[in-house]
Amino acid sequence: MTVQLPDETALEVPDGASGLDVARAIGEGLARAALGIRVDGELRDLAAPVPDGARVEIVTARSGDDALWLVRHDAAHVLATAVMELYPGVKISIGPPVDDGFYYDFDFPDGVKVSDADFERIEAKMREHVKADETFERSELPVAEAIERFRAEGQDYKVELIEDLVRNADPAHPVETVSLYRNGPFTDLCRGPHAPSTGRIKAFKLTSVAGAYWRGDASRQMLTRIYGTAFLSKDDLAAHLERLEEARKRDHRKLGRELDLFMFSELSPGSPFWKPNGQQLKNELTALWRDENADRGYREVQTPIIYDADLWKQSGHWHVYRENMYFTEVEGRTMGLKPMNCPAHTQIYSSERRSYRDLPIRYSEAGLVHRHEPSGTLHGLLRVRHITQDDAHIFCTEEQVPEEVQRCLDFGFAIYDVFGFEPRLELSTRPEKRVGSEEMWDRAEAALAKALDDRGLPYELNEGDGAFYGPKIDLHMTDSIGRSWQLGTVQLDYYMPEQFGLTYTGADNAEHRPVMIHRALMGSFERFIGILIEHYAGEFPLWLAPVQAVVLPIADRHNGYADRVAAELRAAGLRVEVDDRGESVKRKIREAELRKLPYMLVVGDQEADDGTVSVRRHRAGDIATEPVATFAERATAEVAARTDGGSAR
RNA sequence: GCCGGAGUAGCUCAGCUGGUAGAGCACUCGCCUUGUAAGCGAAAGGUCGUCGGUUCGAGUCCGACCUCCGGCUCCA
Incomplete structure (x- = not known):
């Protein structure tokens, strides 16, 4: 049979040849260096058989991400191997490679706590298995046998995984067998692929330990996740650690203190205190935002921060968002701090009769909102409870929606261009906790998708992450260590105009319902400045520098x-x-x-x-x-x- | 909110197995009057996150709480 090589040449190999056979046919050196293969685009074990006519690419240490993926996947298994030996009775769950390394989630026996102080011991045990150069052997087992085997070993999580595999299978292709990979004493349920042996892991390091819910479900067991990273050379590992070290130097929390920009107090967690330098920077940013808003037909407003609960009942916040709000009793009335500005802007809109000739009406506000973010999620300026949004609400006719959404996107890109930011776009659709009809959501989601498609903008679909009142287009940026944060957002809302009974008089002299577009471009000044500090590593352009x-x-x-x-x-x-x-x-x-x-x-x-x-x-x-x-x-x-x-x- | 870790002077950090706190820098004062990344000297500075417990004695051991850090969930 023949296989296609990446350079478009055809190679003759015996029937039933494996990836290793193909590599060997090309050269002994390549065979020794081979870690895996890509067959018709799919990453596979080196030992996997190659079908006739397939396109085959040999993965070696020089293959970049493929090679790292394999070695990190291997390292995850070696970690589990070591942990199983050191902690008898531990239950294992899953251990995939991730962006910068890998992790494995464990359920340790009662009373056992693992911290980074234990890493040395675990790493030493891992080294033994790497040194032993254990072969990764794949085998297939009928589902019933596999379940029996893991059950006998007390590996309940594995049993659950297999049962789910069977249950969730496409009825046309029922799952009858599962694959296992063994290295040395350790066998794991695993789809693969893996490099040929543990010896291919040339450099690894455990990096952190953290809690993680089984299957990402907060109502289920909290497991212990051990993170690590692995590379194909010690130099690569050293370079990676060096990069992390550099990234820490531009951490906005550190720079904020060093450059006297802002501070925090235990007496108001999640709420930045802007010091003179930081306030100066924030003022410059606000000035930019004001200039641009004025140029684009926005009128600035300012609305109260505290309202009767009745407002929040009408807006839907009381039902869907109460958990995240601050309430207080005043003279027998329940008052709530606003977590969003939208209901306030509807009050201004509905304070007068509106004509179709007035639309679109665009209100901007550097609005101060408070959200009770869970304590464990607070993070410097990037996740706060006291948020100053560069907010705006556009009231327009249904026909005006496409153009207004486009204008918002243009505006956003214009702002981001000032800083050389290249945001990632996401379209977030209807969440579980939501208000409004399905028909309304269909319409709104389609309108936003069309706005993106019309411009040929690439975006990610983030299903179920929309606002409770409507879908949104989000602009995301990453921080110094690669965590992604949502900054800007453009949200389409048919619900709130309905709730607040907003109307305008049309050309037909009849009353019509306007559509609301919620939009924040930087998102919040807090988060935006956090990203900005890390982006510039504190070396601000002259116009932003607090002291020039x-x-x-x-x-x-x-x-x-x-x-x-x-x-x-x-x-x-x-x-x-x-x-x-x-x-x-x-x-x-x-x-x-x-x-x-x-x-x-x-x-x-x-x-x-x-x-x-x-x-x-x-x-x-x-x-x-x-x-x-x-x-x-x-x-x-x-x-x-x-x-x-x-x-x- | 959940899991793990941490909290000592303004900052960065020492403080072994319990015996009533220490360095460098910064701040203050004095001397020096300086030409492109740290001049010299002196003094001062801490309820050791908070509250409670064990002990003759707690920064150190135990418990609760607060805050922060790393993740997880969440991020409207």
């Missing part, structure tokens, strides 16, 4: 001149400090560099005589000695352009 320049007099006698320079620059609209402490220039520069201040202006006898400043740019070093006015022009132009001035990394 610091004047550094060389000796006390230059303080007067330094003050005059600062005054001139402030008059030009720049945010300038003078460091007139009796410290050395070296020290002042070092500290300014650590504060990541964009410009340092050194002034001494020479500069005072000539009316100049010696300009040093953060990271770049000395760039010029120029008249104060020239520097002012340089800096104000940079600010006006809202460019990153080359500081983004």
Whole structure:
């Protein structure tokens, strides 16, 4: 028979040849290096038979993700092997490879707690199995036998997995057998594939331990998940750990403290305190948002943060969202802090009679909302309870929906472009806890999908993750260590206009129901700034930098001149400090560099005589000695352009 | 909310098996008057997250709670 190789050549191999046979036919060296194969696009064991005419690709350490996937999958099994030996009575569940490594979930016997202090011991045991270079052997077992086997071993989770496999199978292709993989003393229920043997894991490390619900279900058993990572060389592992270390340096929580941007207090968990520097940055961002809103036909409003529960009953929040809201009793009335601005905006809408000629009406609000996020989910600025949204609600006719949604997307991309962000798009559809009719959801979901498709934008379908009142298009960004966060959102809502009885008078002089579009582009200033800090690693573009320049007099006698320079620059609209402490220039520069201040202006006898400043740019070093006015022009132009001035990394 | 870990000076961290707290940097003061990433010296600074327990004695051991960190669930 023949197989197709990636370079389009055909290779003659004996009937029934395995992947290894194919590799051998190409070369002995390749056969030794082979970890697995891709057959017609599917990753398989090296030992798997190859069908006649198949396209076969040999996976080696140089195959990138395929190779990592195999080795990490292997490492997960080796982890389970070690844990089974060290902790008799442990029950195993699942252990897949993931983005940066792998994990395995265990149910340890009562009283056994595993922490990272145990990693050394577990890793040592894992090393033994890697060194032994145990072969991964695949076998197939009839379902009944497999269940019996795992039941006998007390591996209840495996039994449940097999039973579910059988139950959820396509009736046309019932599951009759399951595959097992054995390495050394350990056998696991596993679909595969695996590399030929444990010795192919050239470098691994356990990284963390965490709780994880069995099958991701919060009502079920909490298992212990051990995370690790594995690579094809020690250098790759070292490089990976190095990257993690670098990522930690740009963690917004660390930079927020170091750069004096914000702080937290135990007395108000999940609520940032903006310090002057952080507030300055937030103000600049708000100014950008205001400018852009004004350009696009939005009118800014501000609404109260606390309302009678009646409002929340009418909006649906009371029924669906109460758990996440803060309530208080005042003179016998139940009042709730707003978790969203939408009901408030409907009040303004319905305060007047509206004509079709008025639509679309676009209200924007830097709205302050409070949500009682579960304590375990709070995370710096990225998950807070005190949220300032760059919110807006558009009231329009059904016909106007497509254009308004497009405008929102355009607006979002325009904002993200300022920072060089490339968000990932998601379309989130009807959730389980929802309001409104199925027909309404069909209509709304179709409208959003069409908006994305019309522009050919790639997006992910996130089923069941919509808002309770309507589907949404979300813009996601990742933080410094690769966690994804939702920022912007555009939500289509037919429900709330109905609930609040919103109307407009049409050209036919009859009353009609408007449609509401909820949209936040940055999402919240808190989360957006968190991402921004990590994106810039705290080295903000000039327009955002809380302090844009610091004047550094060389000796006390230059303080007067330094003050005059600062005054001139402030008059030009720049945010300038003078460091007139009796410290050395070296020290002042070092500290300014650590504060990541964009410009340092050194002034001494020479500069005072000539009316100049010696300009040093953060990271770049000395760039010029120029008249104060020239520097002012340089800096104000940079600010006006809202460019990153080359500081983004 | 759930599982695990952690909480010592403003920050980063020491403090062995219980014997009433220590360093560097920062802050304050003094000297130095400085030319592109740390000048020198002195003083000061802590209810060891909170509350309770064990003990002659608790930063250290035990319990509860709070907050933070890593995940899980959740993220309207």
